[in-house]
Amino acid sequence: MRQLSELDASFLYLESETAPMHIGGVYLFDASERKEPLPFSTFVAYLRSRLHVVPVFRQRLKEIPLRLGRPYWIDDPNFSIERHLAYVNLGNQGRKEGLTALASRILEEPLKRDRPLWHITFVDGFRLDESNPDSEGFALIVKLHHAAIDAFSGEEIIGKLLEYTPEPRSISAPKPWTPKPQPSEERVVLQAGANILRTPLQFTSLAVSAAEATARGLIHKQLRKLPLPFPLFSAPHSPFNRQITGNREIVSASVELSRLKSVKASLGDVTLNDVVLGLCAETLKRYMIRQGADTERSLVAMTPISVRSNSLRRATGNQMSAMLLELATNEPDPARRIRKIHWNAVASEPYREAIAADRLTELLPSTMLALSARLYSELQVAQRYQPVFNMPITNVPGPQVPLYLQGARLVQQYNTAPLFDSMGLVIVAVSYQGNLTINFTLCPDVVADGQSLADDIEDSLTAIEEAAHSLEPWDQSDETPVLAPQSLSEEALTALEKVLKGALSRFRL
Template sequence: MRQLSELDASFLYLESETTPMHIGGIYLFDASEQTTPLTYSTFVAYLRSRLHVVPVFRQRMKEIPMRLGRPYWIDDADFSIERHLAYVNLGGNSSRANLTSLASKIMEEPLKRDRPLWHITFVDGFHLDEASEGQGFALIVKLHHAAIDAFSGEDIISKLLEYTPEPRPIHPPRPWHPRPAPSEERVMIQAGANLLKTPFQLTSLAFNAMEATTRGVIQKQLRKLPMPFPLFSAPHSPFNRQVTANRQIISVSVALSRLKAIKANLGSVTLNDVVLGLCAESLRRYMNAQGADGSKSLVAMTPISVRSSSLRRATGNQMSAMLLDLSTTEHNPAIRIRNIHRNAVVSEPYREAIAADRLTELLPSTLLALSARLYSELQVAQRYQPAFNLPITNVPGPQVPLYLQGARLIQQYNTAPLFDGLGLVIVAVSYQGQLTVNFTLCPDVVPEGESLASYVEQSLSAIEAAAADLGNEDSQETAADHAQSTLTDDVLNALEGALKKAIHRIRP
């Protein structure tokens, strides 16, 4: 048995009828160069032959009686691929708008818990361009957040697709013999053993938190900067209200080369900073158009993968996160990107100190679920200051073309789950020289959401012009400042080393 982490289990317990906790994807394929278009039956046979590369596709949840512990992944002895697939033919309604509308309706439905937590809809008869007869098809994919995060989701899709236009031979599926489900007695014994380990886990986490907090205090005093972790400093915004079950997907693509040119003009910023700056400018324009109060800067939660090459699992959530001031009160969008970069650098010690899966050990997932229900039912999001305004995730994807039985993947849109108090989520995914900015929103919370696509285009042009005017100037960092920063880092490192030695001596 493989037990879910606290973070993974929390995604299960946070789910409700109006807040399904799955990650989604819409994948558009060009089959115009194929003599024989890919049929649904061929796709089923292909997927069946590739199930062995994604073990979680044939694993379901095993709940612990009375929820005395986190669920386990076990093999589904009754697995049937047909229960996870659906077929739709758009016929004469094959525009991208109709496709995203269909996907929005599919994303509103939670995945069923009595089977592995994934589903794929094969959309046939899709035309890549309304003005042409170019044949294609699309896949609408749902994967539960308890099984993957946005980063591992890209890994899974890459394993299912191909890197060459020559179709891979479809072999018979490998023999698969599900392991017997554990007995209730074994599950209870394992749950009891895990409970005994909890005090030691809390002790370990307390020491890690002590180290991180002390370093933060020292850094605050040395650098004379405000505390970088903007907890509950996020303003009220139009996005932070109670959501309904309705969903809308808005996507727009821009050339990566334009973003890289902005990065080159601005100097010491990252491409991720430029993407965040593009999102910030788009949100600022939307809020201005809606007449929302923009006197305080928006705060984003930015998930960061903590996967490593030495410890890498294809599934599960291995993430950390930081709260990041988007500097939306700054009028110059180029200077804002530099501000975002500085804010990210200052927040880095907090990001590295305790990963998200460690933080959730402080609060058992069952209690987290209860508090989430109360948060929703009491409409806390509308009465109190939010911790952050929205999540923004930037996922680097493959820059080489991917194929499915000879059909080339030309576009992908991605969605993320919403929750009460979070009516808008942004996922940016790059693929083959393009960056697609995806807005998943609740239209009852974020009205006129379709305008966000035009704001992205306007924002990119505005940032390009501002970056060209600003040039590759030094970002107010003199040689003396640099020397002081280096000296400060040396002092920090020395104090941190002494602190760790002292703490290790008193560890039980």
């Protein structure tokens, strides 16, 4: 048995009907170099032969009775690869619009908990070039639960499943696999009891879960009276921070990495990640202006940071920190904005030495974090007060060499991330083979006219390039010092500390 970390388990408890917690991907393959289209049966045989490189593909959750602790990953004795695969032929709808519409519907559905938490849809009949009938390829729509991977490990898994040579390798027979015996209920309960003795705060989590139904009304009544003057709730109101529905839309646009690197060289002491964030900021600002939203205050992004080390590296699970970063969207010059983003980032200690998000989940059990998140949604904190942040933005470096699947070249990928309540937009930027694709996962009932975000990418980059060439050398002494951003865990702990102090002062009275 391998127990989920608190951070991994929190994604299970955060899941709801309108907020499935899986990471998705749409991968487009060019099969024109193959002698014949890739049959679905060949793909199944290929994937079956590669299952051993991703053990979590054959592991399912083992829940603890009465939620006495976090679930475990155990081998699925009833594993069948067919339960995780589907086949779709687009036929006359084999265009990008049809594919993204199909992917949106598939990604709206949560993964089933009675089996390993992944699913792949093989999409046949897809045309890479609509004007060329011979440009047929295929696509894969992939779903992996956030409890099992983060965006960085997800990219590693895809790299392990695919090939680095255009020559199709012979598909070998699957390696023998025998599931380890399923642990007895008695062993699971005993292990949970031992964990409670080691971490007493877990018992508090159980009490909170047990009393949740009766206490929620009282909690609502009391918390609605709080002014919530915490620094944590300091992001401005925006069109992106409203209650979400279960509908999803995928919008993407690609640019050449060389153009971003040229901007980086022109601006001097900034990173490529700063330029990516600056491109997202300019695009978001243009959207907000069209929507008539207030742009006087800067948007705040939550930017995950991988804390994977080379010496201790797991292929799965969440190994991230997170920081809150102002995007300087109130700065009119798009090139100077990138410098300000860099200035805001390097002033933050977590940027240089990331504080693992486990710091927070070690102190607060995942069930309590999930309760807090639900209350955040039900109390409509983002609407009644101010949101914690406006949207997550993740920049994932991908391979710069071509990847293949049985001789079919991967030409494009679109990556999605889960939406949270009151968070109707998330951005994932992934680089591959000299291009950067910026992916917007959005709730169309919150973010209207989402396609305009993709349409703005090219104009935003052009504006940044023009401004970068005319910008004067950067004198950092001219910058107004800003308060160093805290990591997300530090912000949350500060807020919780104030709540506890207020509660204790009332008891003293």
